[in-house]
Amino acid sequence: MIWYPYTPQKGYKEPILIKRATREFLYDENDIEYIDAVSSWWISIHGHNHPEIIKSVKQEIEKLDQVLLAGFTNTKALELAEKLIEFSENNFHTVFYSDNGSCAVEIAIKIAYQSFYNKNIKKNIIIKFSESYHGDTIGAMSVGGNSKFNLPFKDFFFPSKEFLSPDCYNCPVGKKKERCKEECLEKLENYVINNHSEIFAIIMEPLIQGANGMKIYKKDVLKKIDSLCKKFDIIFILDEVFTGFGRTGSKFAFMExxxxxxxxxxxxxxxxxxxxxxxxxxxxxxYDNFFSERIEDTFFHGHTMTGNPSACSAALASIEVFEKENRIEDIKILEFYLKKYIKQLYEKYPNLILSPRVLGAVCAFELSDSFNPGEFKNHLLEKKIIIRPLGNTIYIAPPYIISNDSLIKIFHSIDIVLNDFTLL
Ligand SMILES: Cc1ncc(COP(=O)(O)O)c(C=O)c1O
Known part of the structure; x- marks a missing residue:
């Protein structure tokens, strides 16, 4: 049997068996169509089964299944690294591959830490934020905020220093976004000024904290933290696992x-x-802190499937599709409609929908306490719309190519569910 993730093991409902997919649609064993309003955990940015990506994977896998990436390399891994540097507008120099977001974060933390170690500088503190999520491995959990997801391991985390998360729709220090001067960062700034010699990195999700409730904050917060890091020789790590490749409206949130x-x-x-x-x-x-002949300066980290040729060819094709089909334009249009439709819903249900917000291809709101988010999700599933509430936060993060008809169907279905509730 399968041990399904995030699933209580007693009394869970049998999962829906999906047989095929295209664009924003998933089809079950009876060929019933569902709208994937969350891009299958935020990944299917071009929709499912984009033909060019599938074609490129097929071509590659027939040539080379896998080769170890130490002492050997492969063309797709080389091409992708070059493409990633170009796509990120030469802000970076080197690409280290792995195969999931949690590992990409662990690698970032380890490189940041060892970067000082190699210079013979001892810095042991990493700064994190209370509502952040960086993955489920021990290192990634250690730099995430506390939640029911990581509660059993709390005493097992490596040490970090936590500050309140910025959140412009529910300000932790009670300010209004329009008039604030990033007062939410005051404690952090003071701490950094007094302890910078011990801080090796600050890690955060840029512009939107995804898994802990789609909390959106302004660019100035990132700017202030960026300049603090520059001033005090602290490594600034941005976890763009969710935000990267267009989700906030730019190629990367750091660019925005x-x-x-x-x-x-x-x-x-x-x-x-x-x-x-x-x-x-x-x-x-x-990178220069690792450019050394001393064996102890080596970054001794690697995963078996690192740089897999098929996976690299999928990524290459995806970035090419992103550019060729002008996804940034799609996201702009999507953002416009998300704002329009959520505004209409909010005007109709101001007591049920709280803090409606949109950034790029993400639309979120909190459901009033009177509504059970699990039931809300089930009602939408009956209407063949797939969402996954985060506590009482309801969000939509669809493929960027979602049709307007599907968007209308999603919002119309939410409308019906809320309306039925008001009639109870
Ligand atoms: C911001 C962020 N970082 C890291 C991760 C972990 O990625 P993965 O599930 O691929 O390990 C996630 C997953 O949701 C995420 O949203």
Whole structure:
């Protein structure tokens, strides 16, 4: 039997068996069509089964299944590394491959830590944020906020220093976004000023904290943290696992905020959701700390399937499709409609929908306490719309190519569910 992730083992409902997929649609064994409003955990950015990505994987796998990436390399891994550097507008120098977002984050943390170690500088503190999520491995959990997901392991985490997450729709220090001067960062700034010699990195999700409730914050927060890092020789790590490849409206959120992180972690949209692949991108300054003949300066890290040719070819094709089909334009149009439709819903149900917000291809709101999010999800599933609430946060993060008809169907279905509730 399968041990399904995030699933209580007693009394769970049998999962739906999906047999095929195309664009924003999934089809079950009876060929019933579902709209995947969450891009299958935020990955299918071009929709499912994009023909060009599938074609490129087929071509590659017939030539070369796998080769170890130490002492050997492969063309697709080389091409992808070059493409990633170009796509990130030469902000980075080196690409370290892995196969999921949690690992890309672990690698970022390890490289940041060892980067000082190799210079014979001892820095042991990493700064994290209370509502952040960086994955499910021990290292990634250690730099995430506390939640029911990681509660059993709390005492087992490596040490970090936590600060309140920025959140412009529910400000942790009670300010209004329009008039704030990033007061939410005051404690962090003071701490950094007094302890910078011990801090090796700050890690955060840029512009939107995804898994802990789609919490959106302004670019100025990132700018302030970026300049603190630059001033005090702290490595700035941005986890772009969710935000990368267009989700916030730009190729990467760091570009939208006009900041220069030292390291970014990428996964999810990297292969357009076709094969597992992740990458950690590192700038030259950090890389240079490993450019050494001393064996102890080596980064001794690697995963068996690192740089898999098929996965790299999927990622290459996905980035080419992103550029050729002008996804940034699609996201702009999608953002426009998400704003329009959520505004209409909010005007109709101001007491049921709280803090409606849109950024790029993400639309989120909190459901009033009177509504059970699990039931909300089930009602939508009956209407063949797939969502996954995060606590009482409801969000839509569809493939960027979703049709307007499907978007209308999603919002219309939400409308019906909310309306039925008001009639109870
Ligand atoms: C921001 C962020 N970082 C890391 C991860 C972990 O990625 P993975 O599930 O591929 O390990 C996630 C997954 O949702 C994420 O949203």
């Amino acid at each position: 905020a006009d900041v220069k992180p030292d390291i970014i972690a990428l996964a999810k949209g990297l292969s357009g959701g076709v094969l597992p692949i992740a990458a950690t991108l590192i700038n030259k300054k950090i």
